[in-house]
Amino acid sequence: MGEKIADQYSVTGGDFSRAGYASSQIKKSLKKLGVDMAIIKRTVVATYEGEVNIVAHAWSGKIVFAVDDEKIRIVLEDEGPGIEDIEQAMEEGFSTATSEIREMGFGAGMGLPNMKKNADHLHVESEVGKGTRVEITMHLN
Amino acid sequence: MTAAEIVNKLDLQVFSGENGLNRKVSGGYVSDLLSDVMGNADEGQVWITLQTHKNVMAIASLKELAAVILVNGNKPDEDTARQSNEEEIPLLGTSMSAFEITGKLYELIKK
Ligand SMILES: Nc1ncnc2c1ncn2[C@@H]1O[C@H](COP(=O)(O)OP(=O)(O)OP(=O)(O)O)[C@@H](O)[C@H]1O
């Protein structure tokens, strides 16, 4: 028992050239641990969407990744504008993304719904003007 | 069907990622919305899009797609092509529209 892996990655707001780096490192770690591919796939979708949300909407953040015998836990914490109405943000199609971000094909308002669909458990809390904390839990058994 | 066979049959341009041309193709997905692809595409599919920036390859790699086809004569950004080489996922191109290339690809791989 006990933690098998614990890693941390920093994410810079606005830096789309690095978006997905943390998610790809986490994917590699999970593959190395021999986690079931179906679980890895869902974890990757949820983590990537959370990572891109920090890049697209916040100023800076970090992603903490931990695995033990029972679960994968990924905590994405940022300093940023926060989310005023979390329920509304979770709705498919809701987005405050800028036109530049939309031109890149982000900003469909599908990220949080994707996270909800793919995570076994998703918890979002946010303080306007301070930041957002998203916790993804995946059960291993 | 491999990515290489699709390149030959549909006369596609290969921008980068040649080392991945032996990847097996299981189907395709057409979208320019990145979260749509993230949520709905699946491993082994060919992604048809007009997006040319580097995040396309980040998604192709995370989803383990077989190849990406850029439509309407679009060319990849330099760092997009570089990442396609690193990931060994072919980045392909055509002057056809998404509609045309999707129709042809569907005919080709439905058998
Ligand atoms: N970390 C965050 N900080 C501040 N606002 C956020 C954050 N994550 C999400 N939001 C808000 O919630 C909205 C919905 O997020 P969601 O990920 O569903 O869609 P999106 O990021 O706008 O578009 P997509 O994910 O499809 O590219 C965002 O437009 C933004 O207003």
Ligand SMILES: [Mg+2]
């Ligand atoms: Mg998003």
